[in-house]
Amino acid sequence: MNPHARQFNADARRLSADLRHRGIINTALNKYAIKRDEKKALFQDWEGARQTAAEIKWDALSHLDQNLEKLAKTLEARGTRVHWASTAEQARAIIVGIAKAKNARAIVKSKSMTSEEIHLNDALEKAGFEVVESDLGEFIVQLRHEAPYHIVFPAMHLTRGEIRELFQKELGDAPSDNPEDLTLVARRVLRKKYVQADLGITGANFAIAETGMVSITENEGNARLTAALPKTMITLLGIEKVLPRLEDLALFLPMLATVGAAQLISGYNTLYSGPRQPGETDGPEEWHVVLLDNRRTALLADAEQRDALHCIRCGSCLNVCPIYRNVGGHTYGTTYCGPIGAVITPHLRGLRDWKHLAYASTLCGACAEACPVKIDLHHRLLQTRRNSVQEKPRWWEKLAFKGFAVIANRRPLWRYFITQGGRLGQRFHPLVKGTRLDPAYAWTKTRELPPIAPQSFKEWWRNRS
Amino acid sequence: MSERENILTRVREALTVSTPKPGAKQPGKAASATRDFRSLLPAVGATYEEQLALFRANSADLKTDFYCVKDVEAVKAQLASWRDSEKWRRIASHAGSLTEAVSSSLGLPVCRTDAAYSTVELEASDIGLTECDALIAQTGSVLITNRSAGGRALSVLPPHHIVLARRNQLVSGLPEAFQLIKEKYGSNYPSMISFITGPSRTGDIERILVLGAHGPKKLTLFLLE
Numbered sequence: 001m002n003p004h005a006r007q008f009n010a011d012a013r014r015l016s017a018d019l020r021h022r023g024i025i026n027t028a029l030n031k032y033a034i035k036r037d038e039k040k041a042l043f044q045d046w047e048g049a050r051q052t053a054a055e056i057k058w059d060a061l062s063h064l065d066q067n068l069e070k071l072a073k074t075l076e077a078r079g080t081r082v083h084w085a086s087t088a089e090q091a092r093a094i095i096v097g098i099a100k101a102k103n104a105r106a107i108v109k110s111k112s113m114t115s116e117e118i119h120l121n122d123a124l125e126k127a128g129f130e131v132v133e134s135d136l137g138e139f140i141v142q143l144r145h146e147a148p149y150h151i152v153f154p155a156m157h158l159t160r161g162e163i164r165e166l167f168q169k170e171l172g173d174a175p176s177d178n179p180e181d182l183t184l185v186a187r188r189v190l191r192k193k194y195v196q197a198d199l200g201i202t203g204a205n206f207a208i209a210e211t212g213m214v215s216i217t218e219n220e221g222n223a224r225l226t227a228a229l230p231k232t233m234i235t236l237l238g239i240e241k242v243l244p245r246l247e248d249l250a251l252f253l254p255m256l257a258t259v260g261a262a263q264l265i266s267g268y269n270t271l272y273s274g275p276r277q278p279g280e281t282d283g284p285e286e287w288h289v290v291l292l293d294n295r296r297t298a299l300l301a302d303a304e305q306r307d308a309l310h311c312i313r314c315g316s317c318l319n320v321c322p323i324y325r326n327v328g329g330h331t332y333g334t335t336y337c338g339p340i341g342a343v344i345t346p347h348l349r350g351l352r353d354w355k356h357l358a359y360a361s362t363l364c365g366a367c368a369e370a371c372p373v374k375i376d377l378h379h380r381l382l383q384t385r386r387n388s389v390q391e392k393p394r395w396w397e398k399l400a401f402k403g404f405a406v407i408a409n410r411r412p413l414w415r416y417f418i419t420q421g422g423r424l425g426q427r428f429h430p431l432v433k434g435t436r437l438d439p440a441y442a443w444t445k446t447r448e449l450p451p452i453a454p455q456s457f458k459e460w461w462r463n464r465s
Numbered sequence: 466m467s468e469r470e471n472i473l474t475r476v477r478e479a480l481t482v483s484t485p486k487p488g489a490k491q492p493g494k495a496a497s498a499t500r501d502f503r504s505l506l507p508a509v510g511a512t513y514e515e516q517l518a519l520f521r522a523n524s525a526d527l528k529t530d531f532y533c534v535k536d537v538e539a540v541k542a543q544l545a546s547w548r549d550s551e552k553w554r555r556i557a558s559h560a561g562s563l564t565e566a567v568s569s570s571l572g573l574p575v576c577r578t579d580a581a582y583s584t585v586e587l588e589a590s591d592i593g594l595t596e597c598d599a600l601i602a603q604t605g606s607v608l609i610t611n612r613s614a615g616g617r618a619l620s621v622l623p624p625h626h627i628v629l630a631r632r633n634q635l636v637s638g639l640p641e642a643f644q645l646i647k648e649k650y651g652s653n654y655p656s657m658i659s660f661i662t663g664p665s666r667t668g669d670i671e672r673i674l675v676l677g678a679h680g681p682k683k684l685t686l687f688l689l690e
Binding site for chain 2: 027028031032042043044045046048049051052054055058062063064065068069072078084085086090134135136137140153154155156158159160163179180182183184186187190191195211213219220221222224225227228229239246247249250251253254261263264265266267268269270271272273274275276277280281282283291293297300301303306307374
């Protein structure tokens with residue numbers, strides 16, 4: 001078993017039995033579910049909206065080359081520097097290079113999962129720069145030297161008491177465990193950083209090819225500040241985020257907020273189309289947009305799974321996933337967790353190392369139903385299982401299925417095994433039940449195996465008077 | 466070959482295999498897509514009164530303070546009373562036919578963001594007073610741009626953002642707001658366009674709503690009849 005799978009299994013086993021952890025996650029997500037359904041109900045036709053959004057994304061991806069060329073052209077027309085990065089390494093080099101050229105002393109960042117994907121903070125810190133995450137949740141997990149626990153709610157796994165302790169230890173300031181006080185402490189610390197910062201880094205939610213704009217969704221106003229105060233601004237953008245038309249946002253912005261954070265629309269939805277223009281009095285003098293591939297084109301090339309690139313990173317598939325809700329976000333060991341993470345990580349980081357994630361699913365389909373852009377998530381997981389077996393079949397599985405086929409293809413043999421033979425076996429089962437010698441150990445270590453009925457339906461039918 | 470060409474080449478190679486439209490495999494079962502988002506998005510009444518009522522209800526929900534007032538004089542009087550009760554010492558604003566009249570009436574130093582200004586001074590201002598491009602009934606949002614609302618920072622740095630809007634600036638929904646942006650600015654877009662919905666907020670600690678995370682703790686809107 002590879003180390004990633006071993007770590008997943010160990011953490012999953014520990015956390016699924018941790019009732020405190022489960023309590024925290026359930027409280028947070030149950031509150032979310034009620035509000036989300038309220039907001040969804042406001043839509044006149046939510047299913048129609050999903051279908052429309054899926055078709056717009058499909059259309060955008062089907063012409064991705066044209067959309068990207070157009071986006072680069074429209075951005076550059078207003079003085080934005082567009083960079084192209086095939087790999088995470090190239091993207092890091094471009095951004096570190098800009099920070100060096102600008103001689104940046106302090107860097108503020110607003111929330112960006114794409115920057116987590118390329119481990120940007122590590123690279124900047126190694127190059128000697130100080131980087132501060134400004135989104136409150138990201139700020140908290142950064143202080144803990146942790147990865148975000150959830151795509152949208154990075155600090156969802158922490159209680160106010162733990163956050164107070166953290167602030168006391170790291171910032172020397174936390175008057176109470178009241179969320180309002182704690183938020184104020186972070187606001188004060190981060191305001192100072194904003195006034196000093198000379199480089200701002202943001203992520204992006206959408207890019208508009210037609211008008212050359214980048215759309216950033218947030219609630220706190222930290223991305224607004226990141227794009228207003230520092231002299232230089234860098235935006236990291238995955239190439240799949242481009243939409244053809246400006247008015248498409250009229251649909252995507254409320255859908256993202258509804259399933260992402262149970263709001264009809266997020267606090268700030270801001271479109272940037274350039275650095276400071278002639279006649280404007282604030283905003284960055286330079287704006288760099290880094291377009292990142294990092295194996296997204298490999299996913300695009302897999303026509304069967306291509307729709308995974310529709311993802312708008314709302315996190316709604318995590319919120320409804322029974323596995324996520326039991327094992328939590330860190331167990332996955334990936335930037336993108338939950339069902340969508342299990343689908344895209346094997347593409348981004350290799351099937352052999354990450355195929356185990358596809359098995360961490362009940363295939364119940366709650367994720368596919370929750371997805372606002374209709375990614376057929378549970379079928380993608382099933383296909384990933386198939387692909388991983390085709391790539392590297394396990395000898396004992398092959399053998400086991402061969403044996404099964406021998407029995408299943410022979411009627412009398414099959415009948416014997418599910419009736420008398422099975423009952424005989426079950427009579428001796430208690431000798432090894434629940435121990436490593438038990439062939440059904442994976443099941444019986446935590447569960448009962450129901451006894452085979454004393455009489456099968458066929459037996460009953462034959463014997464009825 | 467440049468990385469640009471490398472990426473575009475890989476994209477084009479990938480797209481030589483096309484995929485069916487989403488839901489194409491289940492005819493009849495699939496919900497129908499439409500380019501007219503108005504039939505999908507939350508309903509908005511047709512009349513001005515209905516839209517105003519919806520905007521008011523959304524504002525209350527978002528904890529935005531929303532006032533319908535007769536004229537600029539009423540705004541001046543209201544702000545003068547807050548100036549005294551909240552002990553404002555400095556305000557920040559920009560040139561605009563409405564903002565000019567109000568900001569000069571308060572008798573306080575005004576940090577103007579129309580010309581070069583100091584961030585420290587703006588940060589120390591008690592309010593940021595701006596105009597806007599539109600109010601959106603469907604979502605309770607204010608649409609601003611850095612051209613209509615005094616730059617990028619004025620509406621987000623001071624702790625209290627006050628917006629002055631005219632009666633005819635209320636639009637029904639998001640599709641209409643995007644329409645308005647296109648019609649108003651053509652291809653000469655301001656470099657920042659922002660939909661502000663309620664005061665700055667966060668739910669990052671135990672999913673409990675806290676206002677004033679990074680941006681303004683208070684958002685006040687005046688609609689002038």
